[in-house]
Amino acid sequence: MVDFDLRSANARLRASNPLIQCITNTVVQQFSANVLLAIGAAPAMLDHDADAAQFTRIASGLLVNFGTATNQQFLAADAAIDAANEDSKPWVLDPVSIGAVDFRTTRIRRAANSSPTAIRGNASEIAALAGVGLGGRGVDSTDEVDAVIPGAVELARSTGSIVAISGPKDAIVAHIDGVDHVARLDGGHSYMPLVIGTGCSLGAVTAAYLVGATTASARFEAVVAAHAHFKVAGDAAATGANGPGSYSVNFLDALHTLTAEQLAGAQVEAGTIEAGAVEASVGEGSQS
Template sequence: MSTPSHLLARMRARSPLVQCITNFVATNIAANVLLAAGASPAMVHAEEEAEEFARIAAALTINIGTLSGPAVTGMKAAIAGAGAAGKPWVLDPVACFATGFRRQTTADLLALRPTIIRGNASEILALGGGQSAGQGADAGDPVEKAEGAARLLARSQGAVVAVTGPVDFVTDGARAMRVAGGSPLMPKVTALGCSLTCLVGALVAVAPDQPFEATVAALAGFAVAGEAAAREAQGPGSFACRFLDALHGLDALLTHADERISPA
Protein backbone atom coordinates (compact mmCIF):
# COMPACT_ATOMS: atom_id res chain seq x y z
CA MET A 1 0.00 0.00 0.00
CA SER A 2 1.36 3.41 -0.98
CA THR A 3 1.63 5.62 2.07
CA PRO A 4 -0.19 8.96 2.34
CA SER A 5 3.11 10.83 2.49
CA HIS A 6 4.33 9.16 -0.71
CA LEU A 7 1.13 9.94 -2.63
CA LEU A 8 0.93 13.51 -1.34
CA ALA A 9 4.53 14.10 -2.42
CA ARG A 10 3.73 12.63 -5.85
CA MET A 11 0.73 14.93 -6.21
CA ARG A 12 2.78 17.99 -5.30
CA ALA A 13 5.50 17.00 -7.76
CA ARG A 14 3.11 16.43 -10.67
CA SER A 15 0.55 19.22 -10.05
CA PRO A 16 -2.32 17.37 -11.77
CA LEU A 17 -5.07 19.21 -13.61
CA VAL A 18 -8.38 18.56 -11.83
CA GLN A 19 -11.74 19.53 -13.28
CA CYS A 20 -13.90 20.63 -10.36
CA ILE A 21 -17.63 20.96 -10.93
CA THR A 22 -18.62 22.23 -7.52
CA ASN A 23 -21.23 24.51 -5.99
CA PHE A 24 -20.98 28.28 -6.23
CA VAL A 25 -20.38 28.60 -2.47
CA ALA A 26 -17.29 26.41 -2.76
CA THR A 27 -15.73 27.50 -6.06
CA ASN A 28 -13.23 30.02 -4.68
CA ILE A 29 -12.07 28.14 -1.60
CA ALA A 30 -11.88 24.82 -3.48
CA ALA A 31 -9.66 26.38 -6.14
CA ASN A 32 -7.45 27.97 -3.49
CA VAL A 33 -7.18 24.69 -1.55
CA LEU A 34 -5.99 22.83 -4.65
CA LEU A 35 -3.52 25.55 -5.55
CA ALA A 36 -2.12 25.64 -2.02
CA ALA A 37 -1.85 21.85 -1.91
CA GLY A 38 0.02 21.77 -5.21
CA ALA A 39 -2.60 20.77 -7.79
CA SER A 40 -4.07 22.72 -10.70
CA PRO A 41 -7.85 23.37 -10.50
CA ALA A 42 -10.16 24.10 -13.43
CA MET A 43 -13.73 25.04 -12.57
CA VAL A 44 -15.13 24.08 -15.98
CA HIS A 45 -18.82 23.16 -15.78
CA ALA A 46 -20.76 24.33 -18.86
CA GLU A 47 -22.34 21.64 -21.01
CA GLU A 48 -20.75 23.15 -24.11
CA GLU A 49 -17.21 22.33 -22.96
CA ALA A 50 -17.42 20.07 -19.90
CA GLU A 51 -17.12 16.79 -21.83
CA GLU A 52 -14.21 17.96 -23.94
CA PHE A 53 -12.34 19.35 -20.94
CA ALA A 54 -12.84 16.17 -18.92
CA ARG A 55 -10.86 14.29 -21.56
CA ILE A 56 -7.94 16.67 -20.90
CA ALA A 57 -8.05 16.76 -17.10
CA ALA A 58 -6.38 14.07 -15.01
CA ALA A 59 -9.46 13.66 -12.80
CA LEU A 60 -12.99 15.03 -12.38
CA THR A 61 -14.88 15.95 -9.20
CA ILE A 62 -18.66 16.45 -9.05
CA ASN A 63 -20.38 18.28 -6.16
CA ILE A 64 -24.18 18.67 -6.14
CA GLY A 65 -24.36 21.45 -3.55
CA THR A 66 -26.15 24.04 -5.69
CA LEU A 67 -28.14 22.14 -8.28
CA SER A 68 -29.92 23.33 -11.40
CA GLY A 69 -31.01 21.68 -14.61
CA PRO A 70 -28.11 23.10 -16.65
CA ALA A 71 -25.63 22.17 -13.89
CA VAL A 72 -26.74 18.54 -13.98
CA THR A 73 -26.45 18.48 -17.77
CA GLY A 74 -22.89 19.78 -17.50
CA MET A 75 -22.07 17.19 -14.84
CA LYS A 76 -23.29 14.32 -16.99
CA ALA A 77 -21.41 15.63 -20.00
CA ALA A 78 -18.19 15.83 -17.99
CA ILE A 79 -18.66 12.31 -16.64
CA ALA A 80 -19.11 11.05 -20.19
CA GLY A 81 -15.85 12.71 -21.20
CA ALA A 82 -13.99 11.32 -18.19
CA GLY A 83 -15.33 7.84 -18.87
CA ALA A 84 -14.37 7.95 -22.54
CA ALA A 85 -10.83 8.97 -21.58
CA GLY A 86 -10.53 6.46 -18.72
CA LYS A 87 -10.18 9.19 -16.10
CA PRO A 88 -11.33 8.73 -12.47
CA TRP A 89 -14.12 10.83 -11.02
CA VAL A 90 -15.30 11.66 -7.51
CA LEU A 91 -18.88 12.30 -6.36
CA ASP A 92 -19.80 14.56 -3.43
CA PRO A 93 -23.55 13.98 -2.82
CA VAL A 94 -24.28 17.12 -0.82
CA ALA A 95 -27.64 16.87 1.00
CA CYS A 96 -28.63 14.06 -1.35
CA PHE A 97 -31.61 13.19 0.89
CA ALA A 98 -33.12 16.68 1.10
CA THR A 99 -35.37 16.94 -1.99
CA GLY A 100 -36.74 14.81 -4.78
CA PHE A 101 -34.55 16.64 -7.30
CA ARG A 102 -31.44 15.80 -5.27
CA ARG A 103 -32.46 12.20 -4.77
CA GLN A 104 -33.06 11.69 -8.48
CA THR A 105 -29.88 13.50 -9.51
CA THR A 106 -27.82 11.43 -7.08
CA ALA A 107 -29.38 8.20 -8.36
CA ASP A 108 -28.59 9.22 -11.94
CA LEU A 109 -24.98 10.05 -11.07
CA LEU A 110 -24.47 6.85 -9.08
CA ALA A 111 -25.61 4.90 -12.14
CA LEU A 112 -22.64 6.42 -13.97
CA ARG A 113 -20.28 4.67 -11.53
CA PRO A 114 -18.10 7.17 -9.65
CA THR A 115 -14.63 5.98 -8.72
CA ILE A 116 -14.92 7.51 -5.24
CA ILE A 117 -17.86 8.80 -3.19
CA ARG A 118 -17.10 11.28 -0.38
CA GLY A 119 -19.79 12.51 1.96
CA ASN A 120 -20.69 13.14 5.56
CA ALA A 121 -22.31 10.43 7.68
CA SER A 122 -25.88 11.51 6.96
CA GLU A 123 -25.30 11.54 3.20
CA ILE A 124 -23.66 8.12 3.16
CA LEU A 125 -26.40 6.69 5.38
CA ALA A 126 -29.02 7.94 2.95
CA LEU A 127 -27.17 6.48 -0.04
CA GLY A 128 -26.73 3.18 1.76
CA GLY A 129 -30.45 2.86 2.48
CA GLY A 130 -30.35 3.87 6.14
CA GLN A 131 -32.23 6.50 8.11
CA SER A 132 -30.45 9.85 8.06
CA ALA A 133 -30.81 12.64 10.62
CA GLY A 134 -29.10 15.21 8.42
CA GLN A 135 -30.42 18.71 7.85
CA GLY A 136 -29.36 20.35 4.62
CA ALA A 137 -25.63 20.04 4.04
CA ASP A 138 -24.82 19.41 7.72
CA ALA A 139 -24.36 15.93 9.14
CA GLY A 140 -26.79 14.90 11.85
CA ASP A 141 -25.24 11.49 12.40
CA PRO A 142 -21.90 10.28 13.75
CA VAL A 143 -19.40 8.67 11.39
CA GLU A 144 -19.60 5.36 13.27
CA LYS A 145 -23.30 5.04 12.46
CA ALA A 146 -22.56 5.23 8.72
CA GLU A 147 -19.72 2.69 8.57
CA GLY A 148 -21.97 -0.25 7.73
CA ALA A 149 -23.79 1.75 5.05
CA ALA A 150 -20.45 2.81 3.62
CA ARG A 151 -19.30 -0.78 3.26
CA LEU A 152 -22.56 -1.79 1.58
CA LEU A 153 -22.45 1.21 -0.76
CA ALA A 154 -18.84 0.50 -1.70
CA ARG A 155 -19.68 -3.09 -2.58
CA SER A 156 -22.83 -2.26 -4.54
CA GLN A 157 -21.17 0.57 -6.46
CA GLY A 158 -17.72 -0.93 -6.89
CA ALA A 159 -16.39 2.35 -5.52
CA VAL A 160 -14.31 3.69 -2.66
CA VAL A 161 -16.52 5.40 -0.07
CA ALA A 162 -15.25 8.00 2.40
CA VAL A 163 -17.31 9.14 5.38
CA THR A 164 -15.78 12.31 6.77
CA GLY A 165 -16.13 13.74 10.26
CA PRO A 166 -14.04 14.06 13.43
CA VAL A 167 -12.48 10.68 12.54
CA ASP A 168 -12.90 9.75 8.88
CA PHE A 169 -13.77 6.26 7.63
CA VAL A 170 -12.71 4.97 4.20
CA THR A 171 -13.64 1.64 2.65
CA ASP A 172 -13.64 -0.15 -0.69
CA GLY A 173 -16.01 -2.78 0.65
CA ALA A 174 -13.20 -5.13 1.65
CA ARG A 175 -10.57 -2.92 3.25
CA ALA A 176 -11.23 -0.06 5.66
CA MET A 177 -9.14 2.65 7.31
CA ARG A 178 -9.76 5.45 9.78
CA VAL A 179 -8.10 8.85 9.50
CA ALA A 180 -7.81 10.94 12.67
CA GLY A 181 -6.80 14.55 13.12
CA GLY A 182 -8.00 17.90 11.85
CA SER A 183 -9.64 20.55 14.02
CA PRO A 184 -13.12 21.37 15.38
CA LEU A 185 -12.76 24.67 13.52
CA MET A 186 -12.91 22.96 10.14
CA PRO A 187 -16.74 22.62 10.04
CA LYS A 188 -16.94 26.34 10.93
CA VAL A 189 -15.40 27.33 7.58
CA THR A 190 -17.82 26.98 4.69
CA ALA A 191 -16.98 24.59 1.86
CA LEU A 192 -13.91 22.95 3.38
CA GLY A 193 -15.62 19.58 2.94
CA CYS A 194 -16.35 20.40 -0.69
CA SER A 195 -12.71 21.38 -1.08
CA LEU A 196 -11.64 18.07 0.39
CA THR A 197 -13.54 16.31 -2.39
CA CYS A 198 -11.46 18.27 -4.91
CA LEU A 199 -8.26 17.25 -3.11
CA VAL A 200 -9.36 13.61 -3.30
CA GLY A 201 -9.60 14.18 -7.05
CA ALA A 202 -6.04 15.52 -7.13
CA LEU A 203 -4.72 12.46 -5.31
CA VAL A 204 -6.55 9.91 -7.46
CA ALA A 205 -5.33 11.83 -10.50
CA VAL A 206 -1.77 10.73 -9.71
CA ALA A 207 -2.77 7.25 -8.52
CA PRO A 208 -5.75 6.23 -10.68
CA ASP A 209 -5.07 2.55 -10.00
CA GLN A 210 -5.10 3.14 -6.23
CA PRO A 211 -8.34 4.98 -5.43
CA PHE A 212 -8.50 3.62 -1.87
CA GLU A 213 -4.95 4.71 -1.05
CA ALA A 214 -5.45 8.05 -2.81
CA THR A 215 -8.57 8.80 -0.76
CA VAL A 216 -6.82 7.95 2.50
CA ALA A 217 -3.90 10.18 1.51
CA ALA A 218 -6.12 13.17 0.74
CA LEU A 219 -7.92 12.85 4.07
CA ALA A 220 -4.65 12.45 5.96
CA GLY A 221 -3.15 15.52 4.30
CA PHE A 222 -6.25 17.55 5.16
CA ALA A 223 -6.08 16.32 8.76
CA VAL A 224 -2.47 17.33 9.37
CA ALA A 225 -2.98 20.70 7.68
CA GLY A 226 -6.02 21.31 9.89
CA GLU A 227 -4.05 20.51 13.01
CA ALA A 228 -1.22 22.82 11.99
CA ALA A 229 -3.62 25.67 11.19
CA ALA A 230 -5.50 25.30 14.47
CA ARG A 231 -2.38 25.73 16.60
CA GLU A 232 -2.23 29.48 15.91
CA ALA A 233 -5.79 30.29 14.85
CA GLN A 234 -7.99 32.51 17.02
CA GLY A 235 -11.22 31.49 15.30
CA PRO A 236 -12.71 30.40 11.96
CA GLY A 237 -11.50 33.48 10.07
CA SER A 238 -7.85 33.18 10.98
CA PHE A 239 -8.10 29.39 10.68
CA ALA A 240 -9.16 29.64 7.03
CA CYS A 241 -6.08 31.68 6.16
CA ARG A 242 -3.75 29.50 8.20
CA PHE A 243 -5.21 26.36 6.66
CA LEU A 244 -4.22 27.49 3.17
CA ASP A 245 -0.77 28.34 4.49
CA ALA A 246 -0.49 24.88 6.07
CA LEU A 247 -1.43 23.20 2.79
CA HIS A 248 1.14 25.33 0.99
CA GLY A 249 3.77 24.17 3.49
CA LEU A 250 2.61 20.56 3.39
CA ASP A 251 6.08 19.19 2.59
CA ALA A 252 7.10 19.85 6.20
CA LEU A 253 4.05 17.92 7.45
CA LEU A 254 4.10 14.89 5.14
CA THR A 255 5.58 12.43 7.63
CA HIS A 256 2.75 13.21 10.05
CA ALA A 257 0.16 12.17 7.45
CA ASP A 258 1.18 8.52 7.80
CA GLU A 259 0.60 8.73 11.55
CA ARG A 260 -3.06 9.71 11.12
CA ILE A 261 -4.26 6.43 9.63
CA SER A 262 -5.21 3.14 11.31
CA PRO A 263 -7.02 -0.02 10.17
CA ALA A 264 -10.76 -0.14 10.80
Protein backbone atom coordinates in the same frame (compact mmCIF):
# COMPACT_ATOMS: atom_id res chain seq x y z
CA MET B 1 -4.77 -5.39 4.98
CA VAL B 2 -3.60 -2.61 2.66
CA ASP B 3 -0.32 -0.87 3.56
CA PHE B 4 -0.37 2.87 2.86
CA ASP B 5 2.59 4.80 1.48
CA LEU B 6 1.25 8.31 2.01
CA ARG B 7 4.64 9.88 1.31
CA SER B 8 4.70 8.43 -2.22
CA ALA B 9 1.08 9.41 -2.84
CA ASN B 10 1.92 13.01 -1.99
CA ALA B 11 5.07 12.94 -4.13
CA ARG B 12 3.05 11.69 -7.11
CA LEU B 13 0.54 14.49 -6.65
CA ARG B 14 3.14 17.24 -6.50
CA ALA B 15 5.10 15.84 -9.43
CA SER B 16 2.07 15.63 -11.71
CA ASN B 17 0.40 18.97 -10.81
CA PRO B 18 -2.99 17.49 -11.84
CA LEU B 19 -5.63 19.69 -13.44
CA ILE B 20 -8.93 19.12 -11.64
CA GLN B 21 -12.23 20.09 -13.25
CA CYS B 22 -14.74 21.09 -10.58
CA ILE B 23 -18.44 21.05 -11.29
CA THR B 24 -19.23 22.31 -7.85
CA ASN B 25 -21.43 24.70 -5.93
CA THR B 26 -21.06 28.44 -6.23
CA VAL B 27 -20.57 28.90 -2.49
CA VAL B 28 -17.21 27.12 -2.47
CA GLN B 29 -15.70 27.63 -5.93
CA GLN B 30 -13.02 30.13 -4.91
CA PHE B 31 -12.10 28.30 -1.71
CA SER B 32 -11.87 24.97 -3.55
CA ALA B 33 -9.67 26.55 -6.21
CA ASN B 34 -7.35 27.97 -3.54
CA VAL B 35 -7.19 24.60 -1.77
CA LEU B 36 -6.21 22.81 -4.98
CA LEU B 37 -3.48 25.36 -5.65
CA ALA B 38 -2.25 25.04 -2.07
CA ILE B 39 -1.71 21.27 -2.32
CA GLY B 40 0.06 21.47 -5.68
CA ALA B 41 -2.81 20.86 -8.11
CA ALA B 42 -4.50 23.16 -10.62
CA PRO B 43 -8.21 24.09 -10.56
CA ALA B 44 -10.67 24.62 -13.40
CA MET B 45 -14.30 25.54 -12.69
CA LEU B 46 -15.75 24.69 -16.11
CA ASP B 47 -19.40 23.73 -15.61
CA HIS B 48 -21.21 24.75 -18.81
CA ASP B 49 -22.97 21.91 -20.58
CA ALA B 50 -21.69 23.05 -23.98
CA ASP B 51 -18.01 22.45 -23.22
CA ALA B 52 -17.82 20.39 -20.01
CA ALA B 53 -17.18 17.08 -21.75
CA GLN B 54 -14.52 18.52 -24.02
CA PHE B 55 -12.69 19.96 -21.03
CA THR B 56 -12.94 16.69 -19.10
CA ARG B 57 -10.82 15.10 -21.82
CA ILE B 58 -8.16 17.76 -21.14
CA ALA B 59 -8.37 17.64 -17.34
CA SER B 60 -6.65 15.06 -15.15
CA GLY B 61 -9.64 14.40 -12.89
CA LEU B 62 -13.17 15.54 -12.11
CA LEU B 63 -15.24 16.53 -9.09
CA VAL B 64 -19.06 16.53 -9.22
CA ASN B 65 -20.85 18.38 -6.40
CA PHE B 66 -24.49 19.44 -6.80
CA GLY B 67 -24.60 21.80 -3.81
CA THR B 68 -26.18 24.70 -5.71
CA ALA B 69 -26.85 22.90 -8.97
CA THR B 70 -28.52 24.53 -11.96
CA ASN B 71 -30.01 22.70 -14.94
CA GLN B 72 -26.83 23.67 -16.81
CA GLN B 73 -24.66 22.02 -14.17
CA PHE B 74 -26.74 18.85 -14.20
CA LEU B 75 -26.28 18.57 -17.97
CA ALA B 76 -22.60 19.46 -17.68
CA ALA B 77 -22.09 16.75 -15.07
CA ASP B 78 -23.82 14.13 -17.20
CA ALA B 79 -21.53 14.92 -20.13
CA ALA B 80 -18.38 15.20 -18.01
CA ILE B 81 -19.03 11.91 -16.20
CA ASP B 82 -19.47 10.11 -19.52
CA ALA B 83 -16.21 11.60 -20.82
CA ALA B 84 -14.31 10.73 -17.64
CA ASN B 85 -15.49 7.14 -17.76
CA GLU B 86 -14.71 6.80 -21.47
CA ASP B 87 -11.17 8.10 -20.89
CA SER B 88 -10.69 6.17 -17.61
CA LYS B 89 -10.09 9.36 -15.65
CA PRO B 90 -10.80 9.48 -11.92
CA TRP B 91 -13.87 11.33 -10.76
CA VAL B 92 -15.33 12.00 -7.35
CA LEU B 93 -18.98 12.39 -6.37
CA ASP B 94 -19.87 14.55 -3.36
CA PRO B 95 -23.55 13.76 -2.55
CA VAL B 96 -24.08 17.05 -0.75
CA SER B 97 -27.55 17.47 0.78
CA ILE B 98 -28.87 14.19 -0.58
CA GLY B 99 -32.25 13.44 0.97
CA ALA B 100 -33.08 17.12 1.52
CA VAL B 101 -35.26 17.42 -1.60
CA ASP B 102 -36.44 14.88 -4.14
CA PHE B 103 -35.00 16.10 -7.45
CA ARG B 104 -31.50 16.62 -6.07
CA THR B 105 -31.65 13.16 -4.49
CA THR B 106 -32.68 11.55 -7.78
CA ARG B 107 -29.84 13.23 -9.68
CA ILE B 108 -27.25 12.29 -7.06
CA ARG B 109 -28.37 8.65 -7.14
CA ARG B 110 -28.11 8.72 -10.93
CA ALA B 111 -24.54 9.98 -10.68
CA ALA B 112 -23.69 7.35 -8.06
CA ASN B 113 -24.79 4.67 -10.49
CA SER B 114 -22.31 5.98 -13.08
CA SER B 115 -19.18 4.41 -11.55
CA PRO B 116 -17.53 7.23 -9.58
CA THR B 117 -13.98 6.41 -8.57
CA ALA B 118 -14.74 7.73 -5.10
CA ILE B 119 -17.76 8.99 -3.20
CA ARG B 120 -17.06 11.45 -0.37
CA GLY B 121 -19.58 12.93 2.03
CA ASN B 122 -20.49 13.42 5.65
CA ALA B 123 -22.08 10.59 7.63
CA SER B 124 -25.67 11.57 6.91
CA GLU B 125 -25.04 11.98 3.18
CA ILE B 126 -23.36 8.59 2.89
CA ALA B 127 -26.14 6.98 4.97
CA ALA B 128 -28.82 8.44 2.71
CA LEU B 129 -27.01 7.40 -0.47
CA ALA B 130 -26.54 3.89 0.94
CA GLY B 131 -30.25 3.67 1.76
CA VAL B 132 -29.75 3.41 5.52
CA GLY B 133 -30.64 6.99 6.44
CA LEU B 134 -32.69 10.00 5.40
CA GLY B 135 -29.92 12.58 5.11
CA GLY B 136 -28.87 15.38 7.43
CA ARG B 137 -30.04 18.89 8.13
CA GLY B 138 -29.22 20.61 4.85
CA VAL B 139 -25.45 20.22 4.52
CA ASP B 140 -24.98 19.32 8.20
CA SER B 141 -24.59 15.74 9.35
CA THR B 142 -26.82 14.33 12.07
CA ASP B 143 -25.34 10.81 12.01
CA GLU B 144 -22.22 9.30 13.57
CA VAL B 145 -19.44 8.00 11.32
CA ASP B 146 -19.19 4.59 13.02
CA ALA B 147 -22.90 3.90 12.58
CA VAL B 148 -22.66 4.51 8.84
CA ILE B 149 -19.68 2.25 8.08
CA PRO B 150 -21.82 -0.86 7.30
CA GLY B 151 -23.88 1.15 4.82
CA ALA B 152 -20.70 2.54 3.30
CA VAL B 153 -19.40 -1.00 2.81
CA GLU B 154 -22.57 -1.96 0.95
CA LEU B 155 -22.27 1.20 -1.14
CA ALA B 156 -18.65 0.39 -1.99
CA ARG B 157 -19.67 -3.11 -3.04
CA SER B 158 -22.58 -1.96 -5.21
CA THR B 159 -20.84 0.97 -6.94
CA GLY B 160 -17.23 -0.22 -7.03
CA SER B 161 -16.27 3.17 -5.54
CA ILE B 162 -14.01 4.04 -2.65
CA VAL B 163 -16.42 5.48 -0.08
CA ALA B 164 -15.20 8.15 2.35
CA ILE B 165 -17.14 9.36 5.36
CA SER B 166 -16.01 12.66 6.86
CA GLY B 167 -16.37 13.41 10.54
CA PRO B 168 -14.35 13.92 13.72
CA LYS B 169 -12.71 10.61 12.80
CA ASP B 170 -12.95 9.91 9.07
CA ALA B 171 -13.60 6.44 7.69
CA ILE B 172 -12.65 5.31 4.17
CA VAL B 173 -14.05 2.03 2.91
CA ALA B 174 -12.97 -0.04 -0.10
CA HIS B 175 -14.06 -3.43 -1.46
CA ILE B 176 -10.94 -4.95 -3.02
CA ASP B 177 -10.68 -8.51 -4.34
CA GLY B 178 -13.68 -9.60 -2.31
CA VAL B 179 -12.41 -8.11 0.96
CA ASP B 180 -13.91 -5.08 2.73
CA HIS B 181 -11.21 -2.70 3.97
CA VAL B 182 -11.60 0.31 6.24
CA ALA B 183 -9.15 3.04 7.23
CA ARG B 184 -9.84 5.43 10.09
CA LEU B 185 -8.14 8.83 10.37
CA ASP B 186 -7.99 11.05 13.40
CA GLY B 187 -7.01 14.73 13.43
CA GLY B 188 -8.37 18.01 12.20
CA HIS B 189 -9.92 20.64 14.45
CA SER B 190 -13.32 21.79 15.67
CA TYR B 191 -12.98 24.98 13.59
CA MET B 192 -13.11 23.00 10.33
CA PRO B 193 -16.93 22.64 10.21
CA LEU B 194 -17.17 26.41 10.79
CA VAL B 195 -15.33 27.22 7.56
CA ILE B 196 -17.48 27.00 4.42
CA GLY B 197 -15.89 24.79 1.80
CA THR B 198 -13.70 22.44 3.82
CA GLY B 199 -15.82 19.38 2.98
CA CYS B 200 -16.49 20.35 -0.61
CA SER B 201 -12.84 21.16 -1.30
CA LEU B 202 -11.85 17.80 0.17
CA GLY B 203 -13.72 16.22 -2.74
CA ALA B 204 -11.52 18.17 -5.16
CA VAL B 205 -8.38 17.17 -3.26
CA THR B 206 -9.48 13.55 -3.39
CA ALA B 207 -9.80 13.77 -7.17
CA ALA B 208 -6.29 15.26 -7.34
CA TYR B 209 -4.75 12.47 -5.27
CA LEU B 210 -6.51 9.83 -7.40
CA VAL B 211 -4.74 10.95 -10.58
CA GLY B 212 -2.17 8.33 -11.49
CA ALA B 213 -3.54 5.72 -9.09
CA THR B 214 -4.14 2.79 -11.44
CA THR B 215 -4.98 -0.13 -9.14
CA ALA B 216 -7.72 -0.61 -6.58
CA SER B 217 -5.20 -0.58 -3.73
CA ALA B 218 -3.55 2.55 -5.09
CA ARG B 219 -6.91 4.29 -5.36
CA PHE B 220 -7.72 3.36 -1.77
CA GLU B 221 -4.36 4.72 -0.70
CA ALA B 222 -4.95 7.93 -2.68
CA VAL B 223 -8.28 8.62 -0.97
CA VAL B 224 -6.70 7.95 2.43
CA ALA B 225 -3.82 10.30 1.55
CA ALA B 226 -6.22 13.09 0.58
CA HIS B 227 -8.05 12.81 3.89
CA ALA B 228 -4.78 12.55 5.81
CA HIS B 229 -3.56 15.75 4.12
CA PHE B 230 -6.67 17.53 5.38
CA LYS B 231 -6.49 16.04 8.89
CA VAL B 232 -2.83 16.93 9.45
CA ALA B 233 -3.19 20.41 7.95
CA GLY B 234 -6.42 20.96 9.85
CA ASP B 235 -4.69 20.23 13.12
CA ALA B 236 -1.69 22.43 12.30
CA ALA B 237 -3.91 25.35 11.25
CA ALA B 238 -5.28 25.73 14.77
CA THR B 239 -1.93 27.10 15.99
CA GLY B 240 -2.33 30.86 16.22
CA ALA B 241 -5.96 30.83 15.07
CA ASN B 242 -8.41 32.93 17.09
CA GLY B 243 -11.54 31.72 15.34
CA PRO B 244 -12.88 30.45 12.00
CA GLY B 245 -11.64 33.47 10.04
CA SER B 246 -7.98 33.26 10.97
CA TYR B 247 -8.23 29.48 10.93
CA SER B 248 -9.31 29.43 7.27
CA VAL B 249 -6.23 31.44 6.28
CA ASN B 250 -3.97 29.23 8.38
CA PHE B 251 -5.56 26.16 6.84
CA LEU B 252 -4.60 27.16 3.30
CA ASP B 253 -1.05 27.83 4.47
CA ALA B 254 -0.90 24.49 6.29
CA LEU B 255 -2.14 22.61 3.22
CA HIS B 256 0.61 24.25 1.19
CA THR B 257 3.51 23.79 3.61
CA LEU B 258 2.67 20.22 4.64
CA THR B 259 5.62 17.93 3.94
CA ALA B 260 5.51 14.33 2.81
CA GLU B 261 7.10 13.38 6.13
CA GLN B 262 4.32 15.12 8.08
CA LEU B 263 1.75 13.36 5.95
CA ALA B 264 3.39 10.00 6.59
CA GLY B 265 2.92 10.66 10.31
CA ALA B 266 -0.87 10.91 10.01
CA GLN B 267 -2.90 8.89 12.50
CA VAL B 268 -4.29 6.10 10.30
CA GLU B 269 -5.82 2.86 11.54
CA ALA B 270 -6.38 0.22 8.86
CA GLY B 271 -8.14 -3.11 8.95
CA THR B 272 -10.72 -5.37 7.36
CA ILE B 273 -14.40 -5.91 8.10
CA GLU B 274 -16.08 -9.29 8.41
CA ALA B 275 -18.79 -9.68 5.76
CA GLY B 276 -21.29 -11.23 8.18
CA ALA B 277 -20.98 -8.35 10.60
CA VAL B 278 -21.68 -5.82 7.86
CA GLU B 279 -24.73 -7.63 6.57
CA ALA B 280 -26.15 -8.01 10.08
CA SER B 281 -25.65 -4.31 10.81
CA VAL B 282 -27.26 -3.24 7.55
CA GLY B 283 -30.18 -5.56 8.18
CA GLU B 284 -30.75 -4.11 11.63
CA GLY B 285 -30.61 -0.58 10.24
CA SER B 286 -33.18 -1.31 7.55
CA GLN B 287 -35.67 -2.59 10.11
CA SER B 288 -35.47 0.39 12.43
